[in-house]
Amino acid sequence: MPASWRFDAIGTTWEIVTERPVPGAVRREVTARIDAFDRAWSRFRDDSDVTALARTGGSIPAPEDAVPMLDALAGVSDATGGAVNPLVGASLDALGYDARYSFHDADPVAAPVDWRERLTWQGGRLALTEPAMVDVGALGKGRLVDLVLGILSFTESGDLTVDAGGDLAVRGRPQRIGLEHPFDSHRAVGVWEVTDAALCASAINRRAWPSAAGATLHHVLDARTGQPVRTIAATWAMAPDAMTADAIATALFFDGGPRLAHDWGVEWVRMTTDGRVEWSRGCRADLFVRTTAGPGTAPVSRPNSLER
Structure with a gap:
């Protein structure tokens, strides 16, 4: 066991x-x-x-x-x-x-x-040049997953999974990972099989809180405005290492993210705040959408409950 x-x-x-x-x-x-x-x-x-x-x-x-x-x-x-x-x-x-x-x-x-x-x-x-707070949250957790995986890979043989709050790396036996629906944690928008790779996710329902005016705030900000992103609800990215996957999961909240993912050879899925799912060409995730032709955009048709 x-x-x-x-x-x-x-x-x-x-x-x-x-x-x-x-x-x-x-x-x-x-x-x-x-x-x-x-x-x-x-x-x-x-x-x-x-x-x-x-x-x-x-x-x-x-x-x-x-x-x-x-x-x-x-x-x-x-x-x-x-x-x-x-x-x-x-x-x-x-x-x-x-x-x-x-x-x-x-x-x-x-x-x-x-x-x-x-x-x-x-x-x-x-x-x-002047005081400021450096924040590496866009990819730092993925980097740390890679470091921990490196320690364990050096000392442990066989199957290995390192999961840090949804940012994970897998070595050995494939793992089927449910892509949690950002508006209902009991449902999924699909499932992705991870083999000797890393899968990282980001979503606006994590680390979210109400503003004084009653609006919902969250940790994914557009640095140009200091405002939370309002068009993308969740992202998932698969890459050989977790830092790269984490970086692309962040980039996918913005224009330019899909192009960067293509340039870096990263597969991805993202869900917009109006319920559409988008994915990259050649993405191997099994998505619960009305059409499976990719790359493309489709509404979620039947998000299912999944266990990893």
């Missing part, structure tokens, strides 16, 4: 499924790697590297993963016309998704369009 290790970290529930129980030494290595990543990149921690940089600006030794994550974020930002921006932290804070989880919103704040003039990550240094 497979062994399951469940724990909470970085604000979500993790589940690691292996053929045998993960040894204590490996568990400690995984836990230490997650904590190191969190201490470097969490904008919710007073003692993190990015929080220290946000207080004063200037330069600090670049945390591990700065180059691959910020290089990828630069590509996503270019593809989406600046809708994705690693200096979006102040925009999230303004809507109440802050370090205290106050959920007390104020006027929206657009992220600086010249972020690449303000933020640099070369030469082993992470630097800001």
